[in-house]
Amino acid sequence: MNIMKRNLDMLAAAAMLVLGMAALALAQSGGFHFFGPLSRVLTPNSDGVNDYAIFCFDNPSDSEVSGKVYSLLGSLVAELGPRSGVASPPPGGAGAVACPGGFAPQYSFWDGKADGRAVSSGVYLYRIEAEGLSFKGTLLVVR
CATH class of the missing domain: 1.20.5 (Single alpha-helices involved in coiled-coils or other helix-helix interfaces)
Structure with missing residues (x-):
């Protein structure tokens, strides 16, 4: 014993x-940590529900964060741009973004547009990069 x-x-x-x-x-x-998109389905119709793909992360070192959205054929649709720190709410958004983790929300977002024009309904690919890490996934745009 x-x-x-x-x-x-x-x-x-x-x-x-x-x-x-x-x-x-x-x-x-x-300690960069990617939580993923709040929703994988975008319905960008200005009703305030899933109008944006919001990608949440914890970025305690304030590292550069960049993101891109691609079509299924691999064409670049949108660049989310390098973002660090706490971003402002999406333009025209319903206010505060509730990212997981219990800390100030840090995020990048995509409005479902390419060059200012709405994209077609379909599946899109995203890639978020920070601190040498790469996170990939899919989004569904429904119009």
């Missing part, structure tokens, strides 16, 4: 050491 308790204590100490090292590595890497 004593040996079992000692082994459990050693295992707990090792787990704490590993967790501590992981936390230190995260802190040293800048």
